[in-house]
Amino acid sequence: MKRIYVPAAIAAALGVVLSLSLSVRAQTASDTPYMSKCAGCHGSDGAGSAMGKAMGAHDFTSAEVQQMSDAQLSDIITNGKSKMPAYGKSLKPDDIKGLVAYIRTLKK
Ligand code: HEC
Missing domain, CATH: 1.10.760.10 (Cytochrome c-like domain)
Known part of the structure; x- marks a missing residue:
């Protein structure tokens, strides 16, 4: 049963990393x-x-x-x-x- 949660956890972690890097990029030049x-x-x-x-x-x-x-x-x-x-x-x-x-x- 535990296995099912691993990909979900990875996806959630990736989502956080992606949204963080996007917000960092929004801070540059155009802002x-x-x-x-x-x-x-x-x-x-x-x-x-x-x-x-x-x-x-x-x-x-x-x-x-x-x-x-x-x-x-x-x-x-x-x-x-x-x-x-x-x-x-x-x-x-x-x-x-x-x-x-x-x-x-x-x-x-
Ligand atoms: C609505 C258009 C407009 C905006 C927005 C604007 N300016 Fe200007 N600015 C002008 C005009 C027109 C002049 C020329 C004024 C004169 O000498 O009669 C000028 C002049 C200047 C000058 C003096 C040098 C020159 O070109 O004559 C500086 C420095 C300057 N602006 C900086 C800024 C900065 C920094 C901002 C943003 C915070 C800004 N301006 C936003 C229209 C604008």
């Missing part, structure tokens, strides 16, 4: 604040989506944006600028710091 909040206008690569460019967003990979100081970038993210929405209320200061650091990684 970062940048991808969920910014990429719609600034593009997944920072160069700007068609919509973002039409609104006047600048290419994050360009010298023009990279020359701005960390303080200027975080100020724009926190307080917004013309069509750029303000994120000071919806993001924590640490998240904004992380986003500035992320923008730095986009430099060509």
Whole structure:
């Protein structure tokens, strides 16, 4: 009788492992604040989506944006600028710091 339960136990264990690895994968790239909040206008690569460019967003990979100081970038993210929405209320200061650091990684 005991044998019947072994495959069921293995299947249950595999199910747990699979769902764990799936939830871990969901945490990567597409789940970062940048991808969920910014990429719609600034593009997944920072160069700007068609919509973002039409609104006047600048290419994050360009010298023009990279020359701005960390303080200027975080100020724009926190307080917004013309069509750029303000994120000071919806993001924590640490998240904004992380986003500035992320923008730095986009430099060509
Ligand atoms: C609704 C579209 C939109 C969203 C969403 C958006 N932005 Fe912007 N962003 C803009 C526009 C438009 C500008 C240009 C503002 C200007 O200079 O007039 C801008 C400017 C910026 C700048 C200054 C450099 C530049 O391109 O002029 C930074 C830095 C920035 N955004 C970061 C972010 C971050 C980080 C997020 C996500 C938390 C985000 N933006 C979400 C539209 C958007």
